[in-house]
Amino acid sequence: xxxxxxxxxxxxxxxxxxxxxxxxxxxxxxxxxxxxxxxxxxxxxxxxxxxxxxxxxxxxxxxxxxxxxxxxxxxxxxxxxxxxxxxxxxxxxxxxxxxxxxxxxxxxxxxxxxxxxxxxxxxxxxxxxxxxxxxxxxxxxxxxxxxxxxxxxxxxxxxxxxxxxxxxxxxxxxxxxxxxxxxxxxxxxxxxxxxxxxxxxxxxxxxxxxxxxxxxxxxxxxxxxxxxxxxxxxxxxxxxxxxxxxxxxxxxxxxxxxxxxxxxxxxxxxxxxxxxxxxxxxxxxxxxxxxxxxxxxxxxxxxxxxxxxxxxxxxxxxxxxxxxxxxxxxxxxxxxxxxxxxxxxxxxxxxxxxxxxxxxxxxxxxxxxxxxxxxxxxxxxxxxxxxxxxxxxxxxxxxxxxxxxxxxxxxxxxxxxxxxxxxxxxxxxxxxxxxxxxxxxxxxxxxxxxxxxxxxxxxxxxxxxxxxxxxxxxxxxxxxxxxxxxxxxxxxxxxxxxxxxxxxxxxxxxxxxxxxxxxxxxxxxxxxxxxxxxxxxxxxxxxxxxxxxxxxxxxxxxxxxxxxxxxxxxxxxxxxxxxxxxx
Amino acid sequence: xxxxxxxxxxxxxxxxxxxxxxxxxxxxxxxxxxxxxxxxxxxxxxxxxxxxxxxxxxxxxxxxxxxxxxxxxxxxxxxxxxxxxxxxxxxxxxxxxxxxxxxxxxxxxxxxxxxxxxxxxxxxxxxxxxxxxxxxxxxxxxxxxxxxxxxxxxxxxxxxxxxxxxxxxxxxxxxxxxxxxxxxxxxxxxxxxxxxxxxxxxxxxxxxxxxxxxxxxxxxxxxxxxxxxxxxxxxxxxxxxxxxxxxxxxxxxxxxxxxxxxxxxxxxxxxxxxxxxxxxxxxxxxxxxxxxxxxxxxxxxxxxxxxxxxxxxx
Numbered sequence: 001x002x003x004x005x006x007x008x009x010x011x012x013x014x015x016x017x018x019x020x021x022x023x024x025x026x027x028x029x030x031x032x033x034x035x036x037x038x039x040x041x042x043x044x045x046x047x048x049x050x051x052x053x054x055x056x057x058x059x060x061x062x063x064x065x066x067x068x069x070x071x072x073x074x075x076x077x078x079x080x081x082x083x084x085x086x087x088x089x090x091x092x093x094x095x096x097x098x099x100x101x102x103x104x105x106x107x108x109x110x111x112x113x114x115x116x117x118x119x120x121x122x123x124x125x126x127x128x129x130x131x132x133x134x135x136x137x138x139x140x141x142x143x144x145x146x147x148x149x150x151x152x153x154x155x156x157x158x159x160x161x162x163x164x165x166x167x168x169x170x171x172x173x174x175x176x177x178x179x180x181x182x183x184x185x186x187x188x189x190x191x192x193x194x195x196x197x198x199x200x201x202x203x204x205x206x207x208x209x210x211x212x213x214x215x216x217x218x219x220x221x222x223x224x225x226x227x228x229x230x231x232x233x234x235x236x237x238x239x240x241x242x243x244x245x246x247x248x249x250x251x252x253x254x255x256x257x258x259x260x261x262x263x264x265x266x267x268x269x270x271x272x273x274x275x276x277x278x279x280x281x282x283x284x285x286x287x288x289x290x291x292x293x294x295x296x297x298x299x300x301x302x303x304x305x306x307x308x309x310x311x312x313x314x315x316x317x318x319x320x321x322x323x324x325x326x327x328x329x330x331x332x333x334x335x336x337x338x339x340x341x342x343x344x345x346x347x348x349x350x351x352x353x354x355x356x357x358x359x360x361x362x363x364x365x366x367x368x369x370x371x372x373x374x375x376x377x378x379x380x381x382x383x384x385x386x387x388x389x390x391x392x393x394x395x396x397x398x399x400x401x402x403x404x405x406x407x408x409x410x411x412x413x414x415x416x417x418x419x420x421x422x423x424x425x426x427x428x429x430x431x432x433x434x435x436x437x438x439x440x441x442x443x444x445x446x447x448x449x450x451x452x453x454x455x456x457x458x459x460x461x462x463x464x465x466x467x468x469x470x471x472x473x474x475x476x477x478x479x480x481x482x483x484x485x486x487x488x489x490x491x492x493x494x495x496x497x498x499x500x501x502x503x504x505x506x507x508x509x510x511x512x513x514x515x516x517x518x519x520x521x522x523x524x525x526x527x528x529x530x531x532x533x534x535x536x537x538x539x540x541x542x543x544x545x546x547x548x549x550x551x552x553x554x555x556x557x558x559x560x561x562x563x564x565x566x567x568x569x570x571x572x573x574x575x576x577x578x579x580x581x582x583x
Numbered sequence: 584x585x586x587x588x589x590x591x592x593x594x595x596x597x598x599x600x601x602x603x604x605x606x607x608x609x610x611x612x613x614x615x616x617x618x619x620x621x622x623x624x625x626x627x628x629x630x631x632x633x634x635x636x637x638x639x640x641x642x643x644x645x646x647x648x649x650x651x652x653x654x655x656x657x658x659x660x661x662x663x664x665x666x667x668x669x670x671x672x673x674x675x676x677x678x679x680x681x682x683x684x685x686x687x688x689x690x691x692x693x694x695x696x697x698x699x700x701x702x703x704x705x706x707x708x709x710x711x712x713x714x715x716x717x718x719x720x721x722x723x724x725x726x727x728x729x730x731x732x733x734x735x736x737x738x739x740x741x742x743x744x745x746x747x748x749x750x751x752x753x754x755x756x757x758x759x760x761x762x763x764x765x766x767x768x769x770x771x772x773x774x775x776x777x778x779x780x781x782x783x784x785x786x787x788x789x790x791x792x793x794x795x796x797x798x799x800x801x802x803x804x805x806x807x808x809x810x811x812x813x814x815x816x817x818x819x820x821x822x823x824x825x826x827x828x829x830x831x832x833x834x835x836x837x838x839x840x841x842x843x844x845x846x847x848x849x850x851x852x853x854x855x856x857x858x859x860x861x862x863x864x865x866x867x868x869x870x871x872x873x874x875x876x877x878x879x880x881x882x883x884x885x886x887x888x889x890x891x892x893x894x895x896x897x
Binding site for chain 2: 250251252253254255256259260263265266267271378379380403404407408411412414415416419420421422423424430433434437438459460462463465466467468469470471472474475480483487504505507508
């Protein structure tokens with residue numbers, strides 16, 4: 001009872017609160033694993049004030065999510081808090097029983113989880129799940145009250161037709177709507193602190209923007225403090241007033257967002273900011289085109305500015321056309337129960353050209369048809385109509401033998417570093433597979449080529465005998481690039497090839513791709529949803545929406561003078577687009 | 584508001600700590616799923632227990648004379664019917680006056696043969712059926728899966744009873760194995776199909792197709808090897824289950840010919856005297872149970888060893 005009154009008071013008069021809302025001191029967390037205890041947090045300390053928005057930024061494995069879960073005592077069962085203290089709203093959290101913790105969760109601390117697809121129970125209606133949260137937090141007692149409060153919660157979260165949708169199930173909701181429901185549940189009990197763990201990383205940028213805008217509005221109105229956990233520096237800077245940068249379980253730098261971005265002090269923060277692709281960046285060029293091939297690590301801004309002039313001299317417009325796509329269309333028939341099918345046009349009469357040695361970025365949100373287009377170009381999916389001409393050969397009505405030969409001239413690199421390499425093959429065998437398939441029967445020739453390729457992607461030869469699970473995501477992606485290059489193709493289709501990587505690793509792989517393009521004269525078709533990356537890799541851009549190409553142009557034209565509102569919307573939604581970065 | 588700390592904190596820079604992006608750090612040992620599973624198994628005492636039992640049973644099946652010099656059938660004397668243990672005959676005698684220990688040792692061959700044959704038959708039918716159905720999909724899948732469903736809907740034990748009743752004149756190891764395995768493959772085919780469906784959409788399979796490898800070669804080279812984890816577990820446990828099925832069929836009198844030495848037959852023949860001489864029933868049952876348990880244990884251990892998540896939990 002007493003608690004409740006103080007809560008109300010502090011809510012009404014936040015200025016009178018005489019201490020930080022959250023105070024973390026020297027927090028140590030470790031995980032028990034087969035190889036012994038692994039330390040995940042090493043002396044983390046920070047304060048959050050009522051109503052303040054703080055973002056913890058870091059790469060995977062930096063301890064950012066561990067920090068968030070430690071705050072509400074939801075660490076995995078093999079994790080434990082070794083030392084330190086966590087005070088939330090004047091109450092010590094370390095050592096609380098699960099029962100005591102349950103009274104804190106929801107009421108004082110709300111939590112919005114990362115993946116909207118898996119965090120709603122598919123067998124219960126959305127309304128039931130919201131009502132459950134309302135009931136658990138004791139916000140209402142009679143059935144009628146609970147229901148009306150649940151509807152209210154969903155309406156606040158931005159679902160205008162909430163009363164109609166209460167009986168619907170999660171699969172009837174889009175990703176963005178599900179995330180709204182989760183935000184609604186997180187905010188249902190009007191908590192003082194909302195922890196949002198990568199709340200929008202699974203969503204398209206435009207959806208991300210509307211959701212974060214809405215979250216901003218709600219939390220500002222209620223004076224709720226928000227702790228964002230994110231890997232996206234731009235998003236963090238745009239949404240939070242204070243940034244905490246974590247690296248290997250420690251806080252390396254913390255401070256007001258603007259100051260930290262404009263004037264980073266710690267070398268790690270500096271490299272992180274330098275590697276983040278942003279709208280201010282320019283096209284990365286290969287090492288051979290640059291005058292100084294230094295060893296300072298990937299630094300997009302510097303490389304880009306430095307070689308801006310070099311970029312101007314690249315006359316790609318006279319090079320021969322490597323890929324030409326004319327009126328390419330793909331219609332899927334979707335089963336609609338029984339024997340009825342419904343046509344779905346995934347790709348609708350798209351046409352473009354990519355010149356040899358250049359990069360075309362095919363950009364669009366999920367469902368825009370960009371991956372289907374890539375699959376058709378790779379000959380993995382038959383087109384419904386239209387022509388694909390790769391290096392002068394039309395894929396239409398091509399013989400099996402000719403298709404086989406054409407495959408050696410165009411190769412893909414896919415998105416998921418954990419699924420793109422066969423876990424049961426050694427790295428050497430994976431890279432040599434294209435050679436074996438294409439009749440290089442001499443083992444020593446294959447071995448020599450594998451060595452050469454590993455060298456090209458800057459991996460040590462010794463990993464040829466190793467297996468994919470011993471490598472990091474970025475290294476696996478480099479192996480995938482090596483495999484794609486094994487047959488010396490002209491065209492490489494990169495389907496979200498860097499989307500799953502942390503920013504420093506991403507910058508490194510992008511630099512590698514630029515170097516290889518320069519060195520081998522490769523033509524890239526770069527499929528991505530990430531416009532910031534497009535800025536640094538592409539010569540030309542084609543924007544897709546609902547299966548159609550809505551706008552094409554050079555990268556500079558698109559980014560500086562977008563003509564179509566859709567393109568402009570995409571550009572505006574890039575997190576951190578309005579922020580001045582340190583350079 | 585003045586208390587709000589908004590100072591710019593910078594952690595002390597460790598000069599020795601180089602910020603190297605994504606450096607390759609290899610362990611001193613090669614590691615993949617199978618190597619890791621093997622390393623895990625070698626650390627587990629239960630694995631050795633199960634392996635020892637399986638090895639002993641396998642030895643007895645291959646060279647029964649290593650364990651007993653007493654002939655299991657020839658020296659039977661009705662005067663010794665259900666007699667208790669004595670020197671050289673540690674487990675006593677059956678109703679026919681034969682040495683129980685000797686019969687149990689010789690019976691291992693039958694049980695293990697049936698078990699292995701059933702596993703072989705299940706694998707030979709089930710893996711291709713499931714793999715082809717899952718990988719090629721469409722009409723092929725519809726046809727193969729419906730055939731599987733038909734077999735799946737018939738309880739394999741019931742089917743085996745019918746088959747063995749019809750084949751009354753040919754009750755040997757081969758027919759009983761076909762009777763059991765011929766109906767048990769459908770569940771394996773389902774498991775394989777599900778696994779193949781999951782794996783065929785992974786990017787390394789697409790990459791293999793994009794290189795120009797034929798569909799069939801991709802199935803054999805990439806998809807199947809990666810679908811085998813649940814298959815191995817199912818088959819190991821299935822081997823135990825097949826031994827039980829043989830014993831049960833023999834017990835019902837429609838399994839192996841009574842002249843064939845098997846644990847099932849011995850149990851069947853000893854049931855008549857269960858009250859007066861329970862030990863003649865007990866010993867073959869015990870060996871049967873221990874053997875089956877060993878195979879099931881082995882299957883469970885392999886399942887855990889092949890699942891990195893289960894490994895981490897322990």
